[in-house]
Amino acid sequence: MEPNSTPSPDTEEFREAHSFSHWELDEPPATLRERLHLGFLTARGWGLFAAGAGALFFAFLLGRRELLAISLVLLLTPLLAAFLLRFGNSTLAVTRTFNPPMAVSDSSVRVRLHIAHQGRNAAAIQLSDTLPADFGKGPVLHYPSHTATHSGSESSSWYEYRLRPATRGIYPIGPLRASVGDVFGLAARPAAVDSPSALIALPQCEQLEPATLPGEHGSHGQASSNRRLTPDSFEVMTREYRPGDTVRRIHWPATARRGSLMVRQEDYRATPRAVVLIDRSRAAFLAQGVGAEPVISIPQFTATPKDSSRRFEWALHAALGIGSHLSHTGFGIDLIDDRGAAINSVSASAAANGLEPFTGVHATTEMQQALAAVGLAEPIPEQLSEDRVEVAAALKARLRESGDRLILILGETSTAQANTWLSIVGTTTKVTVLCVVNHAERLATVMASFRQAGWSALAVTPTMALNDIWNELGNQK
Numbered sequence: 001m002e003p004n005s006t007p008s009p010d011t012e013e014f015r016e017a018h019s020f021s022h023w024e025l026d027e028p029p030a031t032l033r034e035r036l037h038l039g040f041l042t043a044r045g046w047g048l049f050a051a052g053a054g055a056l057f058f059a060f061l062l063g064r065r066e067l068l069a070i071s072l073v074l075l076l077t078p079l080l081a082a083f084l085l086r087f088g089n090s091t092l093a094v095t096r097t098f099n100p101p102m103a104v105s106d107s108s109v110r111v112r113l114h115i116a117h118q119g120r121n122a123a124a125i126q127l128s129d130t131l132p133a134d135f136g137k138g139p140v141l142h143y144p145s146h147t148a149t150h151s152g153s154e155s156s157s158w159y160e161y162r163l164r165p166a167t168r169g170i171y172p173i174g175p176l177r178a179s180v181g182d183v184f185g186l187a188a189r190p191a192a193v194d195s196p197s198a199l200i201a202l203p204q205c206e207q208l209e210p211a212t213l214p215g216e217h218g219s220h221g222q223a224s225s226n227r228r229l230t231p232d233s234f235e236v237m238t239r240e241y242r243p244g245d246t247v248r249r250i251h252w253p254a255t256a257r258r259g260s261l262m263v264r265q266e267d268y269r270a271t272p273r274a275v276v277l278i279d280r281s282r283a284a285f286l287a288q289g290v291g292a293e294p295v296i297s298i299p300q301f302t303a304t305p306k307d308s309s310r311r312f313e314w315a316l317h318a319a320l321g322i323g324s325h326l327s328h329t330g331f332g333i334d335l336i337d338d339r340g341a342a343i344n345s346v347s348a349s350a351a352a353n354g355l356e357p358f359t360g361v362h363a364t365t366e367m368q369q370a371l372a373a374v375g376l377a378e379p380i381p382e383q384l385s386e387d388r389v390e391v392a393a394a395l396k397a398r399l400r401e402s403g404d405r406l407i408l409i410l411g412e413t414s415t416a417q418a419n420t421w422l423s424i425v426g427t428t429t430k431v432t433v434l435c436v437v438n439h440a441e442r443l444a445t446v447m448a449s450f451r452q453a454g455w456s457a458l459a460v461t462p463t464m465a466l467n468d469i470w471n472e473l474g475n476q477k
Helices: 012-018 043-062 065-086 252-258 310-329 363-371 381-398 415-425 440-452 466-475
Strands: 092-099 109-118 125-129 140-143 149-151 154-163 169-173 176-181 188-192 197-202 234-240 262-268 273-278 296-300 303-308 332-337 405-410 430-436 456-460
Touching: 043 065, 065 188, 092 176, 092 197, 109 125, 109 140, 197 363, 252 262, 273 310, 273 381, 296 310, 310 332, 310 363, 310 405, 310 430, 310 466, 332 363, 332 381, 381 415, 405 415, 415 440, 430 440, 430 466, 440 456, 456 466
Parallel strands: 169 296, 273 332, 273 405, 405 430, 430 456
Antiparallel strands: 092 109, 109 154, 125 140, 125 176, 149 154, 169 197, 176 188, 234 262, 296 303
16 A cells, blocks of 8 residues: 555555554543643643742742743743643544444444544644443544555544444434644643534334234135235226327237227326324333333433333334335335324434335335434323324324224323224224233233224233234234
């Protein structure tokens, strides 16, 4: 590799020269100087200042004017260095990238830092990247590195390290902080070189095994025919030629069979819709008092983290897995919450141009991104009746055809709440209900009321496998 060439981040030379050897995880304990907030001067600077103070004392004690001049130089030099650093600007340009651009929870992501400097060669600077508490201490870097590259008046260095997000959410990575010093090492100034970058950690998606869709059994228990539909599919039929039809629409095989000109008539069949409704109410997923569940914090970048729980995480896992499975089967997926609001509108991680329904080859990734930052919501009692109206209107707008489906993913559900859902949805729609609880046997009555309405319903716990649950739902008559 040429001395002035910039190494590619994907080469073996890059990984060997710029990997973990450039940073440490442990930071030394705070020194007395740091605890007393005397960090604007280094130990050398304070030593020079102390020497100046001593020289000043002896100058007055001995009455030596030349010693007074020396003491003033010793006193003012470190103070002048600190003053110039205080009002100086950082000349470092930092670019932080992630590979992959969006991480998956409990999977590794590579953080790459490209630090560049314009002008003369920069003095040695110690840098540290700021990380959330979940990741521990941030890496300590030393710029410029021994493998720094130079191109004209610009010098740059590459660094990289790995992170493993434990939960989904939007993590703030950065800013990169520098301990800037003068060329004589007399003063130091901590400074933020850049701004934090948002690392989106997506929830994991479980691929479901092919199985009969819940509610597709006939009256004798046999599975009804379920023709696989694809988005924007067409039913192709033929009719006799009419004056004005273009020649390009002539269906030659049908013309040969009928002995007269036949043309293609394309009848558009709308993509079937599946609405996945997720209960986001805090009361449904976070038990209070005896048996209270631990709260899981979902980072929201620079905003206040949102609350979640183990059961709510399983509910989102089920919503994503079922939604992904149905999207591959040909359904367009709508994700809404228990107030009728689209998940894209209540999640900070949703794509700016996020459109519903989720369809096509990117449907799973788009749903993962929409669900990454979703948290529990506090109920507003005076708006409960309005929420019911909004949910009913949202479902009516989304469930258009008899082939459309509704999947309700709920938490703790009382008999009264079950009756409310029955009145909102009705019994004509193909509905699948999952109630995520800690003790499934407690909801036997509620599940029976759902099944009497013709719905497929199960009470599940977070310890159950989603694939087994889906297969069991498919076997219900």
